[in-house]
Structure formats: C-alpha cells, structure tokens
Amino acid sequence: MRRLGLREWLAVGRVMAAGDLMRSSGPLQACAGFENDLARKTDAGHTLTVSSGTSALICALAAAGVGPGDEVLVPAYTWMATAAAPVLLGAVPVLVDINATLTMDPDDMARKITPRTRAVIPVHMLNRPCDMDRILPLARAHGLIVIEDACQAVGIRHHGRHCGAIGDLGTFSFNQYKNMTCGEGGAILTSDPTLFARARNMHDMGLEFRGDTGPAADPVFVGSNYKATEIQGAILRVQLMKLDGHLNRVRRRIGVITDIFRSAGLPVAPLSNGSEVASLVVTFDTETEASDFARHKAADRLYDNSKHVFTRWEAILNRRLHHDGLTPWDQAGAGGTDECPRTISLLKRSCKIAPMDRYPLPLVTRTARRMAETTGSDSFTEMAEA
Numbered sequence: 001m002r003r004l005g006l007r008e009w010l011a012v013g014r015v016m017a018a019g020d021l022m023r024s025s026g027p028l029q030a031c032a033g034f035e036n037d038l039a040r041k042t043d044a045g046h047t048l049t050v051s052s053g054t055s056a057l058i059c060a061l062a063a064a065g066v067g068p069g070d071e072v073l074v075p076a077y078t079w080m081a082t083a084a085a086p087v088l089l090g091a092v093p094v095l096v097d098i099n100a101t102l103t104m105d106p107d108d109m110a111r112k113i114t115p116r117t118r119a120v121i122p123v124h125m126l127n128r129p130c131d132m133d134r135i136l137p138l139a140r141a142h143g144l145i146v147i148e149d150a151c152q153a154v155g156i157r158h159h160g161r162h163c164g165a166i167g168d169l170g171t172f173s174f175n176q177y178k179n180m181t182c183g184e185g186g187a188i189l190t191s192d193p194t195l196f197a198r199a200r201n202m203h204d205m206g207l208e209f210r211g212d213t214g215p216a217a218d219p220v221f222v223g224s225n226y227k228a229t230e231i232q233g234a235i236l237r238v239q240l241m242k243l244d245g246h247l248n249r250v251r252r253r254i255g256v257i258t259d260i261f262r263s264a265g266l267p268v269a270p271l272s273n274g275s276e277v278a279s280l281v282v283t284f285d286t287e288t289e290a291s292d293f294a295r296h297k298a299a300d301r302l303y304d305n306s307k308h309v310f311t312r313w314e315a316i317l318n319r320r321l322h323h324d325g326l327t328p329w330d331q332a333g334a335g336g337t338d339e340c341p342r343t344i345s346l347l348k349r350s351c352k353i354a355p356m357d358r359y360p361l362p363l364v365t366r367t368a369r370r371m372a373e374t375t376g377s378d379s380f381t382e383m384a385e386a
C-alpha cells in the first residue's frame, strides 16, 4: 500500500480549483498528462487511464474481440477479476495451473489450448513476472492474443522490459493495495493502434459527441463508461513520480531478507528467468510448516488469501451470471476443467514475505534473522504471543 502525501493533496487541490473534473473537458488534462508519463516510462506505445484494473481487463478483452464461444486461459492463482472479466464479455475462463514460480505454468498452458482458445492472460502475481520467454512464443504459435495482467506488478521488469508492455495488451490496477494508488483506478497499455482505438471505444461510448480527436475504432461499436476522473489522473501523476523510489525500498529489503533466508536454508521459491527481484515467497514441503511459519507478522500463507484462490470463486465455478439467459459455458460448448491440483498444493505450502518497506533496514534485518531462526512451532507461538 502506498503513502499519499502533500504532493497528491496539492495536485487534487489544483484540479478542484480548476472546477471541471471530467477528463474530456478538465482544463489541466491530468489524465492525458499521466498517460504520456506512463507511456514514456513503460515504453508502451499507447496508454489509457480507466476506473479500475477490472475495467482495464474488460476493455483489453473487448479490444481483442473476445466474446461468446471463446475460451480465455487464466491462472488458477490470481485475483478473481482476471477470470470474471472474460465471463462478463460472454467468454469462458479456462484455469491453468501455476508452477513453482507461483505464476502460470507454460506446460499446463500448452495442455489447455483448444481450437476455441482465443486469448491468454498471464498474471504477474506479487511482483513476480511470468515466464514470458515461454508463454509468448506458445501464444504466437497458436494465434492467441496475450493480455498481461500486471495489476500486481506496476513498475516491475522482465528482461528489462516493463510488465504490461510485453504482450499485445497489458493492464494495471491502482487500487489501494497496489504498487501505486489513487484509491480505485487502472490503465491499459498497448503498442497496437487498432487495439488502442478499440479499448478507447469500449471505455467511453461518447467519444465522438465530445469532439474527441483521438483514434476511433472502425467500425465504432457499443461501449460502456470506464473513464477515470481528473482527480485520479492528478494523483496518479504524482504516484508515478514516486514509484521508483518505493520499488527501490522494496527491492533493497527483499534482497536483504532473501539473503538471510537462503543462508538459513529456508526454501525460497524461484522467480522466472529474467525477472527482477521484488518479491519473496517461501515454499515448504508440508502445509503444516507453512501454517506455522505464517504466524509471523510479516508472513502470510498464500492459500489463506480468499478470492485469490480459484476454489473460492463460487459464482464462476457455479457458472452464474446476473441473468439465466447468459450462458457463456453453453456457448463455448465446453468450459475447461476446474481442477488445478498443483496450484492448491503450492498455495497451501507457500508463504509470502512482506517487504516491510516502511521499516528501516536494520529493523528489517533483525526481523528477517528472527524469522529464519525460529523453526519449531513452539517458538512461533512464543513470538505470536510476545
């Protein structure tokens, strides 16, 4: 979670003083300014601010032309929105197991591809880039559109390239818990002008009557309203300036904790090849070890993270939309299996370690040493009670 400070406060004040909060007419053009900054930073050709990460996924899928009859590959470990977005457009999410990196397993992805598969959404969970070296060529070989869900990896790189700017389209979230925030918000990234025009069409049905001069979809189709306000744009411009400073703090702390854990022989989960180190997960041999370890204040067992685990996506597993006439699974004539045993096993045995980015390094070092030293469950109980 990011701190909001005086600079954000002043930026919001300037927008309010200007008196128009809509991005189309607001005189400060804060959203447009943020989009330029974000495009420059990530090397994405085009960026679009939207109201949330979920709406970014919906617009990206709509831009890709995903709809009834289509299957979309999503990992079994992600925030539920990744799987819900295809359903909202009439398509079917097909669950793909994760591997030891805690991100989409390219081998299982290959197994889950069918003639109906239209797109794949690799999710860079917990600041951990997916194995794009294998996912991208596999997707290309089968003509799949790649939509990176980088909602949890804003500012993180894979082989030096920004997550979200590697595939055909990428999505960011700026909700309160992400690498940068404006409370609720999101962005779409793409370097394809046609996809960009279609994402813009989806996010605002009223482009033409507003005298908009940007790229328009051809032909124009029915859109919705997922626009961001100038207040969001103004906050995001400031947060983007602070992003690298924040991520540097995270990287430095994760590096220190990782070294201490490795020397102590703790089972540090691997990152995919080419990933920068900004995340730490330990994967034990047994569930009990993971549950015991999770009693530390700075550790959480991944399985206990509610709607991030596919078994808790009741509405999707029960195939229920708001109206019984909407039947994406019937239309796809299939609808992948809901079994991902490896994901369950990994999540039950894994704990994520907080970067403790608000604490000074010496305190982080001391805490990490204590975590590494305490291996028996008695001492965990003592620590929890202390």
Ligand SMILES: *Cc1c(COP(=O)(O)O)cnc(C)c1O
Pocket: 052, 053, 054, 055, 078, 079, 081, 082, 123, 125, 149, 151, 152, 173, 174, 175, 184, 185, 186
């Ligand atoms: C947060 C998140 C989203 C959705 O973002 P919102 O802004 O909350 O709608 C999508 N996917 C992942 C992996 C996320 O963590």
